Amino acid sequence: MQSLKKYRSKRDFSVTAEPEGSESPNGSAKKLLYVIQKHQASHLHYDFRLEWRGVLLSWAVPKGPSLDPAVKRLAARVEDHPVEYGGFEGTIPEGEYGGGTVMLWDRGTWTPEDPDVDEALGKGELKFALNGKKLKGSWVLVRTKGYGGSKKESWLLIKHRDRYASTEDVLEKKPKSVLSNKLLDEIAAGTRG
Numbered sequence: 001m002q003s004l005k006k007y008r009s010k011r012d013f014s015v016t017a018e019p020e021g022s023e024s025p026n027g028s029a030k031k032l033l034y035v036i037q038k039h040q041a042s043h044l045h046y047d048f049r050l051e052w053r054g055v056l057l058s059w060a061v062p063k064g065p066s067l068d069p070a071v072k073r074l075a076a077r078v079e080d081h082p083v084e085y086g087g088f089e090g091t092i093p094e095g096e097y098g099g100g101t102v103m104l105w106d107r108g109t110w111t112p113e114d115p116d117v118d119e120a121l122g123k124g125e126l127k128f129a130l131n132g133k134k135l136k137g138s139w140v141l142v143r144t145k146g147y148g149g150s151k152k153e154s155w156l157l158i159k160h161r162d163r164y165a166s167t168e169d170v171l172e173k174k175p176k177s178v179l180s181n182k183l184l185d186e187i188a189a190g191t192r193g
């Protein structure tokens with residue numbers, strides 16, 4: 001899944017404002033981007049993205065992240081996205097893939113807590129620290145056996161116990177965009193013209 005072929009094949013870039021993207025290897029000294037986009041498509045979900053090897057590894061999290069280490073949130077692995085997608089907020093035209101409104105819900109950097117990220121991804125257990133505006137501290141993504149007949153890989157996104165762990169509902173407490181400070185419906189209204 002280290003290619004943008006699938007991402008591009010689903011989109012008509014003459015119609016949608018989403019970036020077409022370019023693949024480039026990570027600069028060694030560069031910090032790795034972390035992004036969560038709140039996406040009101042046919043179903044509301046949160047797209048969790050980690051920059052790795054020049055693309056954004058991506059998971060769709062229907063219920064969004066939880067700060068409570070006792071709560072495991074289902075995260076369906078989806079196709080890699082271009083790094084430029086991490087700056088995208090706005091509306092995807094109806095009828096296009098993922099049509100609906102996208103909010104930049106959180107953004108920052110991430111640091112692997114495993115020495116070998118590719119090996120950790122292969123094994124299905126990636127530990128990392130987030131340094132976003134809303135989410136911080138240690139987390140883990142764990143691959144599961146999967147549900148039903150879904151072809152998508154099922155993972156669980158879980159907060160590790162640290163000083164950023166909490167039972168507070170961060171989705172409810174911090175609903176606004178880190179880019180525009182807007183709510184989802186304000187973004188939808190603003191870009192409809």
Ligand code: MN
Nearest residue numbers: 039047060098
């Ligand atoms: Mn999405």
